[in-house]
Amino acid sequence: MDAAEFRRCGKEMVDYVADYLENIEKRQVYPDVEPGYLRSLIPEEAPEEAESYEDVVKDIERVIMPGVTHWHSPYFYAYFPTANSFPAMLADMLCGAIGCIGFSWGTASEATLIALLAARSKVVKLIQADHPDRSETDIISKLVAYSSDQAHSSVERAGLIGGVRMKKIPTDKKFSVRGDALKKVIEMDKAAGLIPFFFCATLGTTPSCAFDCITELGPICNAEKIWMHIDAAYAGSAFICPEFRPLLNGIEFADSFNFNPHKWLLVNFDCSAMCSYVISHLISLQHWQIPLGRRFRALKMWFVFRMYGLKGLQAYIRKHVGLAKEFESLVRADQRFEISADVVMGLICFRLKGSNELNETLLKRINSARKIHLVPCQLAGKFVLRFAVCARTTESRHVQEAWCHISHLASELLQELPH
Amino acid sequence: MDAAEFRRCGKEMVDYVADYLENIEKRQVYPDVEPGYLRSLIPEEAPEEAESYEDVVKDIERVIMPGVTHWHSPYFYAYFPTANSFPAMLADMLCGAIGCIGFSWGTASEATLIALLAARSKVVKLIQADHPDRSETDIISKLVAYSSDQAHSSVERAGLIGGVRMKKIPTDKKFSVRGDALKKVIEMDKAAGLIPFFFCATLGTTPSCAFDCITELGPICNAEKIWMHIDAAYAGSAFICPEFRPLLNGIEFADSFNFNPHKWLLVNFDCSAMCSYVISHLISLQHWQIPLGRRFRALKMWFVFRMYGLKGLQAYIRKHVGLAKEFESLVRADQRFEISADVVMGLICFRLKGSNELNETLLKRINSARKIHLVPCQLAGKFVLRFAVCARTTESRHVQEAWCHISHLASELLQELPH
Structure with missing residues (x-):
């Protein structure tokens, strides 16, 4: 396929995409097929000889679409939104062509892990400054991290990967973590010789979109030198509206913050934004990031921010x-x-x-x-x-x-x- | 922007992309700008009101392109290839429209980390089966992982993140790890009370495209119950040619294998393939994967495999x-x-x-x-x-x-x- 053929096929694909999205509500939102349905529809091996674009395109409806859950159908009300907008798609086309390495975005799961690893590294250094003879593995074995009992499973997994204890703080009737509940667990853990070092607060939990009470939790974390990370994966997008800002009160106590524009801000998957409030944190965050390369995801945000305003x-x-x-x-x-x-x-x-x-x-x-x-x-x-x-x-x-x-x-x- | 406008703008973007790639060699391959150049070219804040596609497009050349390293220029000979092909771009357009959650691909850095974490979990379980009283943190503090002294920095980082010792095995004159070198270090470490559990072999190192001698290393790893992961990020694509297959001899000893179709197999970034040879490994690999959501990256491979053959x-x-x-x-x-x-x-x-x-x-x-x-x-x-x-x-x-x-x-x- 040369550039001339790409011009022709690319324009056909633009029409296919526009048709798909214009008529998406006519498709059944959830597929009927069973896992493995694909196996009988495609050959065992890649073809020896090249096939034409037309060959491939006619298989989209035959092979791919029967297995698709249409996340952008107006009949899809599961999980949380995954963004999809025309400006983001235009930006993605450009991004694919440039194909260079962009900025530092990952998923929210990655952001939590990165924050936890940076916090782990910070506390180890702090303790070793006072006790140069304590080994890193010894310190790590005493660390304890916290999150809400409503927090996303990725928070628990970050603890597993980082090899640290992870405890869930019980929530109140509104499914929020309150200051007293955290304080109680911290005191018990300190008495048992453990070192509390990380708290992942959630603004907008996955089960019920509940908000941890960061105005109460922040001062406790700061006093105890506990890194407070805020996971606002879904709700974070809403803070562009002033009427939702009061839910951000207490943000000044946070060490790091993450939200996913790919959920609710019209920037197609995947795009997750993370920031830290201390320059030295930023440096350690970059150090702990998992993938070395990244797509130029900022381009999508730029198109979307400008074309929606x-x-x-x-x-x-x-x-x-x-x-x-x-x-x-x-x-x-x-x-x-x-x-x-x-x-x-x-x-x-x-x-x-x-x-x-x-x-x-x-x-x-x-x-x-x-x-x-x-x-x-x-x-x-x-x-x-x-x-x-x-x-x-x-x-x-x-x-x-x-x-x-x-x-x-x-x-x-x-x-x-x-x- | 509605579907009708997307049809118009999308087709313009297809032409822009085709023009860009057809004329890429006329552009200076490496930019002249300094980091931060962008700051004076764009406003401090996102616009209040929506801007038109035309407003955004005219800024691509003014704002974005001056900062781009043209990775697909025929004058780019740095690092390793990052794939770029027309079929992959067509697939990405479709992928963006469907916007659903796809299969389990990450980057090679992630693959190494996942393999190391799975191996860590496996060795802990094995040891605890014999010694139920030994704690996980105690076992982890005795573990040691190995790689070539030519291995990619992401391997060392995987060790850091996983909280385990990581040692580099010296290479021979051809920059390959040989069996004797690994054996020597394993014996020293075992004598010192450490537990060797993971070896990351590289097929095609980043500095010189050297190949670790897996026919010698594999049997040693298998005998010592050391998980052998193979990082073939760049060279892996070449194994589709029979003449390069002898370089894969010894693969039968590996526990997991990774390569990046986004490097040398014409599948645009990002797309990395990982496989494991034991079903129970596969399960633990999925468990240790960092991001929860993923783009439907298999679509790109499908387009590329079919349209190139x-x-x-x-x-x-x-x-x-x-x-x-x-x-x-x-x-x-x-x-x-x-x-x-x-x-x-x-x-x-x-x-x-x-x-x-x-x-x-x-x-x-x-x-x-x-x-x-x-x-x-x-x-x-x-x-x-x-x-x-x-x-x-x-x-x-x-x-x-x-x-x-x-x-x-x-x-x-x-x-x-x-x-």
């Missing part, structure tokens, strides 16, 4: 929050259901009043119907349905339709129960 | 190796120069016969002239120039031209010296 991005966040409020009202108006956690951003946690089993059955029926896609969570022992406003193309009518569908399936389910 | 990919590898041989002959024909390591694939290590200082000056002049771009390495205490055939667009005339240029600068330099 701050106002456009704020409008986008607010639209999603508005749709979430709309869905919340629908749930609240239905006496059979309850809301399981405060709705602050684009996530609604809800359930039928009744047993976990009942709610598990409801979710199973929702997902088997393939019209919309949701995932559950556990909150205080209860099985809860998560409705996350995800797609750029989600409008009020989709949310209304999704609710009608859920409500209808709930009615069917409740009618089957013995009275 | 095995023959096309082999022809590409062989063309680069041929160009390297051509450059090697040019160097060998010039009595002022010497070849510093066997030329096996697309990399030539060479230098002026004379002091390190002389060669440092030569490299400085080559890179300041901005016509071509090279990076150096150290081999056995000598300062050596690395000429890596990198770009897809490199032809014989570029290599000849590069040699003329180097030879001319060398003549100038040598004439300045007192006789």
Whole structure:
């Protein structure tokens, strides 16, 4: 394929992509296939001779699409959003052509690990300054890191990889870590000869979008020389709107902060931003970063920031929050259901009043119907349905339709129960 | 920007990308700017109001391009190749639109870390099976991992992150680790009470593309229950050509293997493939992987494998190796120069016969002239120039031209010296 052919095929691909995204809601959001379906559709080995672009393109619908979960469908309400926007796609085309090595972005999981490793290295150096005879491995074996019991699994994994103890701090009724709870554990651990060194606070937890109380936690961490890292993977994007800034109060106590523009800021996956508040931290963060090379991801942010403008991005966040409020009202108006956690951003946690089993059955029926896609969570022992406003193309009518569908399936389910 | 506007702008971008790549050799390969040049060219903050695509596009040449090192220029001979091909770019466009979560690929640095962590976990479990009272942190503090003294810095970093001792095994005259050298260190370490558990062999080292002798090393690792990971980041792509397969002899002893299609197999960055030979390893590898989400990178490989075909990919590898041989002959024909390591694939290590200082000056002049771009390495205490055939667009005339240029600068330099 030469440049002339790329001009022709590239323009066809632009049309394919535009068609795909314009008509995405006509596709079934969740695939019917089983893992391994691909094996019978493709040859065992790569072809000897080159095939044409047309050969490959006709297989996209035959081979690839049947296995795709359409994350950008307005019927996708699972996990958290994964961004998708036209400006980011244009930037990615340019990024692929330049193909040079860009700046230092990774995923949020990486950011947590990097912060933990930098904190580990810092505390080892601090202790060795006073006790030059203590070995690094000895110090590491006494370290303890903390996070919320609602924190993402990647936080626990960062502890595993770093070879340090990791403890979960119990949360309050709103699923937030409070100062007292952290203080209690720190004191117990210090009394047992352990060295607390790292706390990963979450702003916008994965299960319920809860916010740890960093105004209480920050001063404790600072006083105890504990590195406070803030994981705002999802909610961080919303802080471009002034009305959400109060949730950032206490940020001045943090040592490092991470959020994912690829979640909720229209910058296509993957793009995660990390910053640190002390120059020497920045240096150690770079040192601990895992991949050596990186795509030029800043290009996507630049296109998106400029072509949406701050106002456009704020409008986008607010639209999603508005749709979430709309869905919340629908749930609240239905006496059979309850809301399981405060709705602050684009996530609604809800359930039928009744047993976990009942709610598990409801979710199973929702997902088997393939019209919309949701995932559950556990909150205080209860099985809860998560409705996350995800797609750029989600409008009020989709949310209304999704609710009608859920409500209808709930009615069917409740009618089957013995009275 | 709606779909209709994306159709228009996307097609413009396809033309921009084709123009860029068709005319890349007219651009200066290495930028003149200083770090920070960007700051005065862009506003302090993101714009309030959305800007048009045209506003952004006109800034590509004004703002972005002056800072770009053109990795795909036929005058780029630094590091190792970073792949760039039209089929991969088409696949990336589709990948961005689908924006779903794909398979398990990372960078080679990540692969080494993952293998080391999996090996660490395996050895801890094995030892605890016999000695249930030994703590994990105690075992880890006795572990020792090995690599060649020519191994990539990411291997040493994997050891640092994993919190284990890492030792470099001295290489022979051809910069390969041999069985005897490894055996000697293992025996010393075992006598000192340490537990050898991991060896990272390199096939195609970064400084000189040397190959560790895995037919000797493999049986030693297997007998000592040491996990042998093979880092073939660059050279791995060449194994699609049967004539390079003998370099893989001994692979049957390996526990895990990694190579980067994004280096030399025409699959745009980033795409790194890792495999393990034991199912239980595969499971632990997935467990230790750092990022939770991933782009659908397999799509790029699929486009590239089909649209080049095995023959096309082999022809590409062989063309680069041929160009390297051509450059090697040019160097060998010039009595002022010497070849510093066997030329096996697309990399030539060479230098002026004379002091390190002389060669440092030569490299400085080559890179300041901005016509071509090279990076150096150290081999056995000598300062050596690395000429890596990198770009897809490199032809014989570029290599000849590069040699003329180097030879001319060398003549100038040598004439300045007192006789």
